Amino acid sequence: MTIDYSLIIQELNPIKIIQETAQVKELSLDYYYFSPILEKKLQDKIADLIVIPTSEEEVLKVAQICVKYHIPLTVRGAGTGNYGQCIPLNGGIVLDMTEMKKIKWIKSGIACVEPGIKMSILEKETKKQGWELRMIPSTYKIATLGGFIGGGSGGIGSINYGQLRDRGNLNRVRVVTLEKEPRIIELQGDETQQINHAYGTNGIITELEIPLAPSYNWVEIIVIFKDFLSALKFGQTLADSDGIVKKLISIHANPIANYFNSLNSYILNGEDCALLSVDENSLFALQKLVKEFEGKITYQENLEKNKTFSLIEFTWNHTTFHARKIEPNITYLQTFFFSLEKVEEMYNYFGDEVMMHIEFLRVGGKAIPAGLQLVKYSTEARLNEIIKYHEDNGAFIANPHTYILEDGGRKHIEPEQLKFKKMVDPYGLMNQGKMRSWES
Numbered sequence: 001m002t003i004d005y006s007l008i009i010q011e012l013n014p015i016k017i018i019q020e021t022a023q024v025k026e027l028s029l030d031y032y033y034f035s036p037i038l039e040k041k042l043q044d045k046i047a048d049l050i051v052i053p054t055s056e057e058e059v060l061k062v063a064q065i066c067v068k069y070h071i072p073l074t075v076r077g078a079g080t081g082n083y084g085q086c087i088p089l090n091g092g093i094v095l096d097m098t099e100m101k102k103i104k105w106i107k108s109g110i111a112c113v114e115p116g117i118k119m120s121i122l123e124k125e126t127k128k129q130g131w132e133l134r135m136i137p138s139t140y141k142i143a144t145l146g147g148f149i150g151g152g153s154g155g156i157g158s159i160n161y162g163q164l165r166d167r168g169n170l171n172r173v174r175v176v177t178l179e180k181e182p183r184i185i186e187l188q189g190d191e192t193q194q195i196n197h198a199y200g201t202n203g204i205i206t207e208l209e210i211p212l213a214p215s216y217n218w219v220e221i222i223v224i225f226k227d228f229l230s231a232l233k234f235g236q237t238l239a240d241s242d243g244i245v246k247k248l249i250s251i252h253a254n255p256i257a258n259y260f261n262s263l264n265s266y267i268l269n270g271e272d273c274a275l276l277s278v279d280e281n282s283l284f285a286l287q288k289l290v291k292e293f294e295g296k297i298t299y300q301e302n303l304e305k306n307k308t309f310s311l312i313e314f315t316w317n318h319t320t321f322h323a324r325k326i327e328p329n330i331t332y333l334q335t336f337f338f339s340l341e342k343v344e345e346m347y348n349y350f351g352d353e354v355m356m357h358i359e360f361l362r363v364g365g366k367a368i369p370a371g372l373q374l375v376k377y378s379t380e381a382r383l384n385e386i387i388k389y390h391e392d393n394g395a396f397i398a399n400p401h402t403y404i405l406e407d408g409g410r411k412h413i414e415p416e417q418l419k420f421k422k423m424v425d426p427y428g429l430m431n432q433g434k435m436r437s438w439e440s
Contacts, residue, residue, distance in 0.1 A: 003069055005048055011065050015058050016099070018050035028094055030079040030086050034320055035331055036377050037401040042084050047074065047094040054099045056176070056184065056206040062095060063182035063204065066429055073178065074431050075200035077116065077147020080139040082317055084403035085151035085199045089433035095204065097146055104207070106131070110171065112209045115146020131212035134161040134169060138318035145208055149173075150200045153398075156248045156277065156312055157213065158361035159239060165196050171211055175203035177424040185424070194420040199405060201431045201438070202417065203424045216279040218247060220311040222263065222299035223290050224271040228253040228356060229344060231272045232369070234293040236340055238276070239360040239367035244286055245279035250315035253347065253356040256374060259323040262309050266299040275311045277303065316372060319357050323374050333387070335371035336363070336396040343369050346395060352376070354386060371395075406436045413437040 009017055018024060028046045032038040053059045066073045072092030079086055088094055100114040106126055113122060119140045123133050135157030137143050143152075149170065154163040161169060170192045177183050184206070187194060195202045225231040228251075235251045238244060251274050257263065258270035267273050274295070278286050280302070290297055303310060314322060320332045333354070337343045347356045355374040360367055377383060387397050399408050406413060418437050421430075428438060 003048070003071060008049065008065060008069065008071070012051060012062065015061065016052040016054070018052070018096075024048075024050055024094075027076065027079070027096055028088055030081045030084060031321075032082070032084040032087060032403075034082045034317070034324065035401040036329075037380055037383070038084055038403065042087050042403070045084075045087050045089055046091065047088045048091045050094050050096055052096045052099050056100075056174070059095070059100075059176045059204055059206055060182055060184070062093065063176050063178050066093060067178050067180060067182060067427065070427060070429065072432050073204075073429050075146075075150065075204055077144035077150070078118070078139070078142045080137065080143045080147065081151040083400050083408065085434070086147070086431075087403070088431075089403075092429075092432075097205075098144060100206065101144075106212075109212045109214075110209060111212055112207065113145060115149075115205045115208060116144050117146075119143050119145055119148065126212055127215050130215050132215040133157070134211065134213045135164070136312075138312055138316040140312070145210070146205050149196060149208060150198065150205065153197055154361055155316055158359075159246060159249055159367060160362065161213065162362045165193060168211065170196055170208070172207075172209035173205050174207035175424065176206055177203055178429050179424065179426060193414075194417050198417065199431050199434045201405070201425070201435050202421045203430070216245060216247070217281075218277045218303040219280050219283060220299070220301055220303050221274075221276040221278060221286070221297060222266045222311070223274045223276065223295040223297050224267060225273065225293065225295045228272040228347060230293050230295070231274050232340055232343060232358065234289065234295060235274055235358060235360055236367070236369065237293070238274075238286070238289060241285070241289065244282040244289070246277060246282070248275065248277035248312065248315060249360040250275040250311075250319075251356075251358040251360075251369075252319070255352070256319065256323070256355050256357055259319075259326050260314050261322075263299075263314065275315055277311065316359060319372060320374060327376075329377050331375050331377045331383070332357075332400060333371060333373045333375060333390070334398040334400050335373060335390060336398070337369045337371060338363075338394075338396075340369060342393075342395055343371070345393065346371075346373075346390065349389070350386070403434055404436050405434055 076086040101116040257267040
């Protein structure tokens, strides 16, 4: 049926609404253009209205109106996702949560917040009590916690705490449903998996309770190596060295460092390198390890002291961001290799067509190499060949060139999650087109 948005605007009053076309367009998109395939599919998608609630009561009101008129609803944080998680495929309302940004409390290593809080602002407050966030994306300065839970998977800190979906990384959430009579429900412990990394298809998060990590005095370090395999083996050994306290192990094959203009003084010729974050009390042990692998430390600075840049913003998908500024045809993959041998195999097979960028993280209690490789894009057919070769040869691809949950990192939707969606979103209004299990 045709929706009269002038009537909707009246009913939403006094909730803040954006109707200006350029702003609506901007707030309908994310970093989808990292993928040339998604760029074609999503560039013309746009909401009809942007609605910005400031309280749970206002979220309930929006939910009631969306159900009443069967309006598609897409929840958005800061829009720092890379594969269209918050892009509305069928118009409707984009619910911008960035004004729900209260820190409700921080105590005993736990924080309770609203979903629109910026992660950098939250961590500034937690550090006053000796705590920090367990993991952050490279976009942490602007990313919201709710957006990270809904559309992210891991990041800096995952070498210690795994991924967001790992048991224990999310304590509790409050969610507004889109039932005939919208209500608020609370999920605790393992129940939170029903909304974790679900692209906002399973309810509107209005409150989160997360466990924190002890705060350390992190030192950021650049190490250059004579070749990529030395850097890779160093990374795995550091990841397995339980006595060295670390938060980031990011390995980059030559010539990736050539895209890091701000780091040219420390990586002169685009050498194979490691970007690290290590506790200051682990520096002596780290220096011995660097020497063992014939590496050379070219940069070392306390994270809190350097106001010019942070190495965090050259790792994870910020690596892709920097590369694309120089070569816009570059895209990327997301790969779980599980072994150094598999990394070496793909490194030798593809050469500079697929430049090797490795982040170490913990999976099932074991530190493994995961790839965010840079791909010199030519055609969609060739990209699919590259993906297929990886999958046929034992490397798991979480495809970043699709907005469908099941085709990306999830591969399938658990029956419990689909059952939960049937309860909280029986009309299928939330982030339409993103969950194949529902659409079918």
